[in-house]
Amino acid sequence: MESVLFWILGVISIITAFNAITGKNLFYNLLLLASFVLSIAGFYLLLEADFLALVQVLIYVGGIVVLLLFAIMLVPKLNVHFTSSFFTWVGGLFLSLLFFILLNLFLEAFPLALYEKGHITLGAIASLLFTEYFLAFEIFGVILLIVMVGIVIIVRGGEF
Amino acid sequence: MPLIYYLALSALLFSLGVFGVLTQRNAINVLISFEIMLNAVNLTLVAFSQFFQLLKGQIFVLFTIGVGAAEVAMALIIIFVIFKTFKTIDLDEIKLMRG
Numbered sequence: 001m002e003s004v005l006f007w008i009l010g011v012i013s014i015i016t017a018f019n020a021i022t023g024k025n026l027f028y029n030l031l032l033l034a035s036f037v038l039s040i041a042g043f044y045l046l047l048e049a050d051f052l053a054l055v056q057v058l059i060y061v062g063g064i065v066v067l068l069l070f071a072i073m074l075v076p077k078l079n080v081h082f083t084s085s086f087f088t089w090v091g092g093l094f095l096s097l098l099f100f101i102l103l104n105l106f107l108e109a110f111p112l113a114l115y116e117k118g119h120i121t122l123g124a125i126a127s128l129l130f131t132e133y134f135l136a137f138e139i140f141g142v143i144l145l146i147v148m149v150g151i152v153i154i155v156r157g158g159e160f
Numbered sequence: 161m162p163l164i165y166y167l168a169l170s171a172l173l174f175s176l177g178v179f180g181v182l183t184q185r186n187a188i189n190v191l192i193s194f195e196i197m198l199n200a201v202n203l204t205l206v207a208f209s210q211f212f213q214l215l216k217g218q219i220f221v222l223f224t225i226g227v228g229a230a231e232v233a234m235a236l237i238i239i240f241v242i243f244k245t246f247k248t249i250d251l252d253e254i255k256l257m258r259g
Contacts, residue, residue, distance in 0.1 A: 003161055010169050014172065017173055018176055021184065021192065021193050022180070022184075029192055033196070036199070037199060040203055046161075052218055056202075060225070063229055067233065068232070078243065080249075081186065082186055084185055088182070092178075095182055096175045096182065099175050099178050103171035103174070112163045112167070125215060136223065143230060155237065
């Protein structure tokens with residue numbers, strides 16, 4: 001059962017990712033990105049990381065993809081397609097294939113088949129997040145505030 | 161499923177993202193490719209965290225998702241400013257700093 005789900009989700013994620021990158025209409029690309037992100041959330045459920053699956057759906061589908069969709073719909077001039085040259089396609093394909101082969105060489109170098117999957121609960125994440133990683137959590141809030149203020153400043157035309 | 165399948169799948173998805181960044185000319189398309197790369201790395205972290213029984217991986221993924229959201233908002237604003245300045249978001253046409 002688990003392996004069947006893995007292959008279904010894997011095929012969905014690869015196809016949607018490829019079409020989201022190479023598609024010509026940006027609107028459809030973003031909808032494909034949303035389905036790609038949902039398939040990644042499915043992988044998290046498969047790995048029994050249920051809280052992360054929830055966060056993934058909330059922030060990616062509900063936040064990032066909707067933000068990009070609104071940007072596209074408010075400024076329709078952004079939705080244009082530029083055809084890359086043949087040299088760019090061949091170079092990009094060659095370099096990314098080289099990268100993929102390199103990553104797989106790394107994978108073969110380590111004995112990864114020994115490990116068995118376990119279960120991690122939400123309470124354990126929370127207790128670690130609010131004790132050992134509490135400083136990082138606070139700094140992360142400051143980062144979000146800085147981004148918000150920066151965006152407001154840039155949108156208003158740089159008047160500090 | 162063994163761990164190696166998850167890692168191979170994330171490697172493939174990350175390479176797809178690299179391919180998109182190298183070949184696409186629309187800035188928002190490049191942003192989409194960045195998101196795909198980010199998600200592939202997150203999948204790797206969660207897989208390692210579950211198989212090695214280490215919680216740190218999942219907490220790290222929480223932070224990367226949050227910082228990724230901030231990054232997308234910032235990148236979108238930068239793309240808007242570029243569009244206002246250059247009247248295009250074709251990355252091959254934006255050559256302010258050519259040598």
